[in-house]
Amino acid sequence: MFKVSSPQDMNQTFARAFNSRDINNLLELYEESAILRIDSEESYVGKGVIEIELQKLLSLPGEMISLNNFCIEFEDIALLRADHSIVNQEGETIFSGSSAEVVRRQSDNSWLYIIDHAMGATLSRRE
DSSP states (O other): OOOOSSGGGHHHHHHHHHHHTOHHHHHTTEEEEEEEESSSSOEEESHHHHHHHHHHHHTSOSEEEEEEEEEEEETTEEEEEEEEEEEOTTSOEEEEEEEEEEEEEOTTSOEEEEEEETTTTTSOOOO
């Protein structure tokens, strides 16, 4: 149901998994030792730790929309950037940003996150 067969489908699949409100649907999009970074400071390594952070994300009300900005595929890896938002029932955006991710093709030809920087493409420029 949430298996990704093409890397450019990853972010829309993540949004569908979020909107299902089932943590397991989100977790099945990550490799066992994947890295998640929410902001620019701390990385969460491994699905056990990632689960805790994704539970926090699931506590936000509303529906997620996530669209690829680009997908660059090279052999068995792909670099993605997505623009995402969470919109409440009143149609107000309560959260938005742009992510940077790396996904890898698996032995069954599905794709999983190995690096997910949720706000990586939103960060301010360093001078």
